[in-house]
Amino acid sequence: MADFLTDVETLRRRARENIEQGPITSAYGADRERVISVLNEALATELVCVLRYKRHYYTATGLNAAPVAAEFLQHATEEQGHADQIAMRITQLQGEPNFDPEGLATRSHAEYDDSVDLLDMVREDLIAERVAIESYSEIIAWLGTNDSTTRRMLEDILSVEEEHADDLLSILQDIGNSTGR
Numbered sequence: 001m002a003d004f005l006t007d008v009e010t011l012r013r014r015a016r017e018n019i020e021q022g023p024i025t026s027a028y029g030a031d032r033e034r035v036i037s038v039l040n041e042a043l044a045t046e047l048v049c050v051l052r053y054k055r056h057y058y059t060a061t062g063l064n065a066a067p068v069a070a071e072f073l074q075h076a077t078e079e080q081g082h083a084d085q086i087a088m089r090i091t092q093l094q095g096e097p098n099f100d101p102e103g104l105a106t107r108s109h110a111e112y113d114d115s116v117d118l119l120d121m122v123r124e125d126l127i128a129e130r131v132a133i134e135s136y137s138e139i140i141a142w143l144g145t146n147d148s149t150t151r152r153m154l155e156d157i158l159s160v161e162e163e164h165a166d167d168l169l170s171i172l173q174d175i176g177n178s179t180g181r
């Protein structure tokens with residue numbers, strides 16, 4: 001078996017050097033600045049998703065609206081949780097989470113939507129989830145083994161986005177069946 005660990009003396013010396021970098025050691029394999037900037041795009045995506053779901057929650061009306069609105073609210077809460085996790089990770093990487101509303105929609109991968117029709121809302125939400133799923137999958141593959149903590153966090157978030165997309169598809173099919181659209 002190959003020797004995989006740096007000798008103890010070297011490990012201890014390196015840990016003492018660069019102490020201001022907190023959890024970031026020489027074993028961190030990714031491009032930290034690039035990861036922070038990608039995470040800030042993910043943060044913007046989550047924040048835009050919170051706003052979109054909140055808008056949909058408060059404006060959903062009609063026969064089928066109540067259970068769908070409840071779903072919008074749950075998704076909004078979960079997207080807020082993702083935003084918090086991502087912001088926390090950015091600070092661990094010694095970066096600054098960008099909450100600036102200026103440019104938020106441009107930094108975000110997914111789009112805002114203010115449709116008035118319930119079916120349109122659900123469709124736009126599903127599209128936004130699919131955008132998030134695709135971009136998280138790409139980021140996860142890009143990180144590989146170079147930043148396991150960020151990758152694991154994004155894998156957890158990705159699985160929730162997949163649940164969201166699945167929920168929305170079911171709703172879309174239910175509404176489609178009941179209204180013949």
Ligand SMILES: [Fe+2]
Nearest residue numbers: 046078079082
């Ligand atoms: Fe999310």
Ligand SMILES: [Fe+2]
Nearest residue numbers: 129160161164
């Ligand atoms: Fe989502």
